[in-house]
């Protein structure tokens with residue numbers, strides 16, 4: 314895992330420098346921002362209206378936006394494992410999260426044997442700081458490996474308190490004068506926000522604009538309640554319920570955008586020499602396929618995520634890339650931009666040539682996975698086609714043409730049998746070729762309070 318030939322190393326760094334604009338030195342400040350449960354089609358730089366993310370729209374104009382970026386799964390543990398290792402879930406092993414057995418709740422940890430994004434930056438001399446606001450990312454579940462400073466409890470905090478945690482970790486890392494000193498060395502900072510996840514709070518002032526009727530009839534909206542409660546009070550998820558979730562969800566996104574703006578301006582994360590990467594772990598369903606929340610399928614509303622790469626000093630600005638890419642591509646991309654030799658065996662590829670408009674290679678399919686106790690599914694996106702296949706007993710196959718059916722409502726598998734055959738074979742070859750994850754013993758939670766939190770958010774069956 315850690316060996317790499319010198320020739321390959323030199324070649325990698327040279328390619329990185331040639332690819333970057335002119336001869337910009339590698340970025341000393343690298344910031345990865347992920348937002349839990351943020352659908353790509355709800356950020357306004359993806360075209361959403363109302364304008365939910367005015368601050369991110371500004372940053373997007375100064376960077377590269379990937380309009381067809383996919384997560385590797387539709388919920389936090391497998392998706393975040395991929396973002397932080399550059400591997401698909403089968404190969405990093407966090408395929409199930411917080412599985413409840415008869416007498417205990419446990420989650421497979423991120424295996425020690427893998428090299429994480431934070432370990433990669435740590436070895437390259439960066440001070441590494443992680444601030445995740447999702448219990449699935451607790452230090453004891455293996456997600457802190459490689460971080461010099463980590464918000465270990467990973468509680469479900471609103472953005473305003475996540476920002477406090479970021480400042481606290483910077484204080485711990487750089488001392489009382491941190492505001493003046495933290496950018497003097499090399500720093501890798503990862504922040505994971507939680508706001509668009511349920512419960513959907515009606516955030517002011519945005520809710521007044523997105524749903525003016527909310528003030529007079531709040532009882533019609535599934536606001537301020539956890540998913541378990543929403544499902545109890547509104548047992549029939551339909552388009553009308555989806556339409557009442559949307560403005561709440563939008564108000565949460567705008568709340569996040571406003572608070573991230575504050576932190577970014579305070580810390581200068583929008584400076585031209587900062588490499589900023591922004592994405593999400595997965596999306597959210599609002600009854601598009603008859604369900605609510607996430608982790609129930611691999612449809613577009615659950616797996617297409619925003620992806621923005623911004624580094625004005627070293628990359629072009631105002632670029633839009635339509636080719637399908639995956640969050641497993643983020644680690645090799647960050648490695649190349651920072652001039653770091655990536656660990657061997659990464660399953661994505663660097664997006665630098667695409668960002669520079671110099672990628673002549675054929676487009677590659679991207680894949681998604683979902684595991685029991687959720688529905689056992691695999692999916693492939695290849696060109697305009699998306700195929701979702703059930704594993705195990707059902708074995709059901711669905712094919713969608715995303716050019717004419719971006720919402721995936723018309724299964725055309727029965728009229729495209731040859732294509733279905735070809736895509737299934739491609740996917741089967743890929744799946745068989747995935748190296749298995751190193752073994753890691755599931756970690757019991759042993760904490761009633763956290764179990765209750767997870768249960769109320771709909772994580773424990």
Ligand SMILES: [Zn+2]
Pocket residue numbers: 349350388389390594595
């Ligand atoms: Zn999540």
